[in-house]
Amino acid sequence: MSWQCALAARRVNVILGCIGKSVASRWREVILALYLEPARPHLEYCVQLWAPQHKKDKELLERVQWRDTKVMKDLEHLCYEERLKKLGLFSPEERGLKGDLNNT
Numbered sequence: 001m002s003w004q005c006a007l008a009a010r011r012v013n014v015i016l017g018c019i020g021k022s023v024a025s026r027w028r029e030v031i032l033a034l035y036l037e038p039a040r041p042h043l044e045y046c047v048q049l050w051a052p053q054h055k056k057d058k059e060l061l062e063r064v065q066w067r068d069t070k071v072m073k074d075l076e077h078l079c080y081e082e083r084l085k086k087l088g089l090f091s092p093e094e095r096g097l098k099g100d101l102n103n104t
Helices: 003-022 028-044 055-070 080-087 092-103
Strands: none
Touching (some): 003 055, 028 092, 055 092
């Protein structure tokens, strides 16, 4: 596992932990806004330069996003892929591919 992925995942998990302890609301709009602003940039930082090549790295970044989408009050009964569709989000791997396409 690359140290960049582990460090990014650790930072985001700390941010999500702080959000979980300090925010009483579990509504989609609140949690999504708090995830998109302070947490997600850590996962996407220079993803085109150090693109996670190993399956463990990709799974680690995916688990971080899974954790955030699971706490939303009205989406906890859906599977991960359906939660991403409802929220209009992409998996970290898809975002990396989109970034690569934008750069080319």
